[in-house]
Amino acid sequence: MHGRLKVRTTEEQQLLKRKEQQKKLIAYRMGMKQILDSRKPVNPDIYTLWNYRKEVALLEINSNINIEETEKLSNFLENELKLTEQCLLANPKSYSSWHHRYWILEHNPEANWKKEFDLCTKYLTMDDRNFHCWDFRRLVLNKVGITLGDEIKFSTDRININFSNYSSWHYRSTLKALTEECVEDELTIVKSALFTDPADSSAWFYLRWILSDPIVNTEHKEDLLDNLNQLLEIEPDCRWILIAKCWLIQDLHADKSNYVKEQIDCYRKLEEIDLLRKGHYSDKLNKLLSAN
Amino acid sequence: MSLYTKDITLSADSPKELLLEKHVEFITKYGKSEDDYEFGMTDYLRISGMYWGLTALELVDKLQTLPQAEVVLFIKKCQDEDTGGISACINHDPHLLHTLSAVQILCTYDQLDKINTDRVVDYVVSLQQPDGSFTELLLEKHVEFITKYGKSEDDYEFGMTDYLRISGMYWGLTALELVDKLQTLPQAEVVLFIKKCQDEDTGGISACINHDPHLLHTLSAVQILCTYDQLDKINTDRVVDYVVSLQQPDGSFTGDKWGEVDTRFSFCAVATLALLNRLDAIDVEKAVAFVESCKNFDGGFGSRPLSESHAGLIYCCLGFLSITNRLDIVNREALAWWLCERQLPSGGLNGRPEKLPDVCYSWWVLSSLTILGRLHWINASALKSFILACQDVETGGFSDRPGDIPDPYHTLFGLAALSLLGSNCIKPVNPTFCMPQHVIDRLKIKYQLL
Numbered sequence: 089m090h091g092r093l094k095v096r097t098t099e100e101q102q103l104l105k106r107k108e109q110q111k112k113l114i115a116y117r118m119g120m121k122q123i124l125d126s127r128k129p130v131n132p133d134i135y136t137l138w139n140y141r142k143e144v145a146l147l148e149i150n151s152n153i154n155i156e157e158t159e160k161l162s163n164f165l166e167n168e169l170k171l172t173e174q175c176l177l178a179n180p181k182s183y184s185s186w187h188h189r190y191w192i193l194e195h196n197p198e199a200n201w202k203k204e205f206d207l208c209t210k211y212l213t214m215d216d217r218n219f220h221c222w223d224f225r226r227l228v229l230n231k232v233g234i235t236l237g238d239e240i241k242f243s244t245d246r247i248n249i250n251f252s253n254y255s256s257w258h259y260r261s262t263l264k265a266l267t268e269e270c271v272e273d274e275l276t277i278v279k280s281a282l283f284t285d286p287a288d289s290s291a292w293f294y295l296r297w298i299l300s301d302p303i304v305n306t307e308h309k310e311d312l313l314d315n316l317n318q319l320l321e322i323e324p325d326c327r328w329i330l331i332a333k334c335w336l337i338q339d340l341h342a343d344k345s346n347y348v349k350e351q352i353d354c355y356r357k358l359e360e361i362d363l364l365r366k367g368h369y370s371d372k373l374n375k376l377l378s379a380n
Numbered sequence: 381m382s383l384y385t386k387d388i389t390l391s392a393d394s395p396k397e398l399l400l401e402k403h404v405e406f407i408t409k410y411g412k413s414e415d416d417y418e419f420g421m422t423d424y425l426r427i428s429g430m431y432w433g434l435t436a437l438e439l440v441d442k443l444q445t446l447p448q449a450e451v452v453l454f455i456k457k458c459q460d461e462d463t464g465g466i467s468a469c470i471n472h473d474p475h476l477l478h479t480l481s482a483v484q485i486l487c488t489y490d491q492l493d494k495i496n497t498d499r500v501v502d503y504v505v506s507l508q509q510p511d512g513s514f515t516e517l518l519l520e521k522h523v524e525f526i527t528k529y530g531k532s533e534d535d536y537e538f539g540m541t542d543y544l545r546i547s548g549m550y551w552g553l554t555a556l557e558l559v560d561k562l563q564t565l566p567q568a569e570v571v572l573f574i575k576k577c578q579d580e581d582t583g584g585i586s587a588c589i590n591h592d593p594h595l596l597h598t599l600s601a602v603q604i605l606c607t608y609d610q611l612d613k614i615n616t617d618r619v620v621d622y623v624v625s626l627q628q629p630d631g632s633f634t635g636d637k638w639g640e641v642d643t644r645f646s647f648c649a650v651a652t653l654a655l656l657n658r659l660d661a662i663d664v665e666k667a668v669a670f671v672e673s674c675k676n677f678d679g680g681f682g683s684r685p686l687s688e689s690h691a692g693l694i695y696c697c698l699g700f701l702s703i704t705n706r707l708d709i710v711n712r713e714a715l716a717w718w719l720c721e722r723q724l725p726s727g728g729l730n731g732r733p734e735k736l737p738d739v740c741y742s743w744w745v746l747s748s749l750t751i752l753g754r755l756h757w758i759n760a761s762a763l764k765s766f767i768l769a770c771q772d773v774e775t776g777g778f779s780d781r782p783g784d785i786p787d788p789y790h791t792l793f794g795l796a797a798l799s800l801l802g803s804n805c806i807k808p809v810n811p812t813f814c815m816p817q818h819v820i821d822r823l824k825i826k827y828q829l830l
């Protein structure tokens with residue numbers, strides 16, 4: 089039960105509500121019994137009802153498969169799609185509804201995957217953090233034959249619309265391996281996000297990932313360290329900048345005592361300004377102090 | 381950080397002078413209007429309300445407008461005989477907030493001798509936690525909440541949720557065992573119910589009689605029977621057959637025969653088999669390869685290859701790797717950092733970047749950090765305060781966030797998270813199986829922790 093605000097009620101209201109609920113419950117139980125005999129979802133999470141629908145769909149498909157006239161079957165399958173759409177509008181996180189939708193499409197020899205793909209794109213512009221929809225899009229993508237180039241453009245557009253969209257950064261990470269040709273571009277896009285709002289976490293996770301790739305060379309890292317020092321002058325208390333500085337120093341200058349001291353200073357400052365993660369910074373500090 | 385700086389703006393026609401007379405009138409009226417709707421509805425904060433009003437009046441030198449003797453008598457009646465604490469109102473439960481308000485009022489009136497102050501001291505002392513903090517864990521209320529929930533077959537919420545009954549039983553029953561109150565549930569009935577939910581054709585277990593078998597409920601059922609030490613009451617060989625039948629050629633598992641693939645089901649499969657000591661029945665190597673293919677750029681895991689990291693699925697994958705003894709494939713540093721960044725200024729944990737905190741993520745994130753040996757990377761006392769704030773002080777039970785409706789799911793994960801944080805009134809919980817540690821020890825189940 090998520091995000092259901094509790095409203096305090098008097099006993100009388102509670103009694104009334106209980107009566108209402110009892111009526112609903114009796115109706116639900118009767119309906120449930122009817123459904124269990126005849127089949128039709130009410131609550132999208134009642135997985136057994138979706139199973140019944142799939143059983144019925146299989147019967148329809150098998151009995152229509154050799155018939156020339158396909159209209160009856162396609163109407164039936166279209167209805168199933170409509171139903172999942174209604175359920176997803178009510179609960180966009182319903183695992184069962186998403187799965188049923190994909191299952192129906194897969195069992196429809198004439199499924200319109202392109203239309204489905206466009207629907208996903210449209211939905212993501214309304215809620216770009218729904219990971220069910222991202223996952224669904226990935227499944228549909230394979231069916232439509234969208235090119236990697238198209239998807240990289242889609243991800244760049246999503247990031248340009250909203251830098252702080254972690255889902256878009258994640259998606260970007262799945263699209264390509266870093267190469268000599270694209271590494272500059274990736275650094276540019278992540279830097280422009282960091283400089284736009286250094287307090288936003290999303291791009292920092294992406295940065296950490298890029299930095300772990302050997303294709304990012306010393307020169308790139310030196311450059312970035314300079315950039316971060318500049319940014320730190322404007323935002324001296326931004327913990328993300330301090331954390332990223334430490335990664336870079338560790339990579340570039342772990343053997344130089346003046347840099348090690350700078351790293352130690354960063355972690356000491358982090359211990360002070362970010363009490364929630366003090367244990368994390370203390371571990372780092374102790375490691376540095378015992379090694380030097 | 382813009383997320384945490386939501387604020388309001390003052391409109392131009394807001395009052396600019398202090399309306400003293402009006403305030404005195406407001407407060408004295410408020411106290412008298414016993415039949416007023418607002419007043420009637422707020423008895424759960426009466427004593428604190430008295431303190432606010434009374435102190436406000438004294439500050440503007442109008443204390444005499446309130447009936448002192450009545451107020452003092454009311455406070456006296458609110459002192460709880462058992463604990464010495466003071467409640468908001470007669471017949472309500474004592475609470476530290478109202479205890480302070482009462483003492484403040486009596487100090488102002490110079491009438492401290494009208495209550496038993498030694499007992500007030502006892503009450504305050506009894507509330508201090510091992511870590512020095514003073515937030516209350518309402519254990520008895522939670523027990524009441526869960527046992528009531530299980531019994532109320534005609535309850536609306538209960539009746540509408542039969543599609544998750546067996547998992548619901550696991551949440552409630554495990555929560556009760558963690559606070560050593562398992563005997564309040566009718567064991568024989570529960571075991572019989574599970575027996576009836578085992579499907580003859582497949583061997584799998586369904587959420588409820590007449591529903592279809594599913595891996596989620598199969599694991600819940602096995603967990604319950606392990607806790608009760610009653611595994612012999614179902615056909616466990618058939619359960620193994622069911623789990624084996626759901627493994628796919630790529631090593632993944634579907635939740636049932638209808639083909640939904642998810643790393644949650646990989647966890648359910650190996651957890652079920654490990655509890656039955658039959659991990660050998662599946663192709664573990666392939667199963668590990670599938671989970672590894674779900675690893676992301678941030679070190680986390682998603683539901684399928686290339687799916688975004690999510691704390692719930694990270695727990696499933698780490699639990700899976702803990703059971704299969706393959707935590708070596710984890711990028712420990714990157715993942716532990718991502719997980720500790722889930723803690724928000726409220727102390728609560730979210731499941732993904734830029735999302736709201738939720739009590740159930742206290743469990744998913746905390747158990748993951750425990751498996752990685754990095755529990756100390758988050759602030760335990762801040763998290764504890766958040767979890768305790770999600771208790772429903774009226775009915776017992778925990779909700780996802782303060783002020784929402786409680787349910788058994790968040791009650792288990794709230795208590796289990798408090799157990800991982802260390803508590804002397806909750807039994808140790810196993811971070812991999814989310815079951816009482818003593819059950820895992822009794823069954824000699826192996827699991828890996830870093």
Ligand SMILES: [Zn+2]
Nearest residue numbers: 738739740780
């Ligand atoms: Zn939750």
